[in-house]
Amino acid sequence: MSEPSSSSKRRGRLLRTGAALVVLLAVAGYLVVQYVTGGTGPGCKVVSADGGAASYEFTPEQAVNAATIAAVGTNRGLPERAVTIALATALQESGLRNIQHGDRDSLGLFQQRPSQGWGTPKEIMDPAYAAGMFYEHLAKVPDYQRLPLTVAAQRVQRSGFPEAYAKHEPDATLLAAALTGRAAATLTCQGRPGTARTTGPDAVRAALVRDFGRDAVEEAGAEVGGAATPTPSPSAASPSAASPGTGSGSDSGSGTGDRTVTLPVPARGGADGRDALERGWQLAHWAVANASALHIERVAYAGREWTAGVTDGQWHATDAKNGDGSAGAAGAVRITTGG
Template identity: 45%
Template sequence: MSKSSSPSSRKRGRRLRFATALLVLLSAVGYAAYHFLPGLTQSSGCTVRADNRELTLELPQAANASTIAAVATSRGLPERALAIALATSMQESGLQNLDHGDRDSRGLFQQRPSQGWGTAAQIMDPVHASNEFFNVLVKIKGYTRLPLTVAAQQVQKSGFPQAYAKHEADATLLASALGGRLSDALSCTAGAGAAPVTGGSTAAVRKLLSREFGSQVAPRTAAQVRTVAVPTALPAGSGTASQEQRRGWILAQWAVAHAQDLKVATVAYGNQQWSAVDSGGGWHKSDTRTSGNTASAAAGDVSITVAQ
């Protein structure tokens, strides 16, 4: 015949059951938050998703990569040129604009003032550094048909020429997004708990667009004073509709990659929109989910609205 449990053992049993129930509840809440409220759980950074592949970048890495892409676009270079440049920067600096390196190397591509890449200050300018890289790359005969490691090495003269190969898949994916071939593939978020974005300037957006894309873009302040409209139309007869759409996604994903620095509230192109306040949700149909900051743009424009 078994003895009845003591009061103390019954209390321990109740505490154990309560703790177990609480653990199950917290697990369920965590699962729901992770799967249904990504904006509350996602850390800061950018993600490229396409073809069942995913690449994550820190915010400065994405901004630097988009600058390299803008320079490639301004020069009319093919996607392969962008992939070579991105893979090179991934290896040399991790897509970071480093102010140090081996001997006097610095910047996105670890270029050296002593080797004729420019002054130290110039090399620290991502636009200058990117142009210098492409200046050498385009002089290599048939560079688009060369193995990526060979093309990159002919520019860089690295002591580890095969190291570029390990970045080729990621660089190719990133180039297809920032080069506009993949629409709405790149999205960025400031992460959970980030302070609301304020203090944006349309003048700052226009200045950076013009500096990185050159005369190819003609940004203007839209009727809504907090919005910069960027036409994607090419000169009459010089481009197809698909080329203009690709150009639109180059500009739109550039704006998202620079959203933190430029204090961007929303980016809209076609029927797609990215919103800083809902950045964990990525791109979505602009006619079904809006943040209240969306500004109407002319057909074909990329609409970049800054935060107040």
């Protein structure tokens, strides 16, 4: 058999080089898109509060949904264990994604079925509603806090794979500790704002009402730029209402004051009786989890500050002044938006 000619070898090398270049360009393009848009890959991380090695990385989309699930649970006065069970269930059922498909007519974060009385398709696709329905059923399970997680989840879900929930318990435990505020400064996100469809203080306040309820937001006495903000309109309680406002909360371009939402933390934590510091850290972690969705640039609380886009993405101690020039204090959470 004759050996290939030199021209054939050159053509072969060129083809291989060209193919490699195409692959590299495709990868580079993908990475650019992920960076600009906030991506679908891990952009958030939660770690153990005790300094252990346990951690969980997840996406901005998952972070928003997890924060909603936690907010709905604590707003109902439910314990951290209930939030852990709910998060583990959503991790198994949907990967913490609000999906519009599933087995038969299953939908949403918890794969609830309209035909089984969980609500209309539109209701089930509302994460706050879906989480509320899960908790409503979980609260009816006798001694659910003492049951193994997989048993408690199965009593609600009636899944064909009841043991599957258990594998998500470690990650759900980390998330619940952070998103209920028990574990301080343990949740971080890169905060890339490319996918933000709603921005500004009004959008932040509407999202707070959506997840925590109007009473919780009014109790906190949210302020924008140092002035108390008006109560949101009734339509602000729905996810579709989370849109930029034109009132006192909009960015007028006069500095960060007009772009900052201040949430005073009541000395006793709130009507649910939770510790004040925990309540503050829940609000602060909620803001970080929503950073990409709401174009949040900075969150400051209890002498610590998180800033979007910082390489390490960690919470850093602040001096007497927060990064936005305001006095650092444990009594308020300050959320600065990008517009």
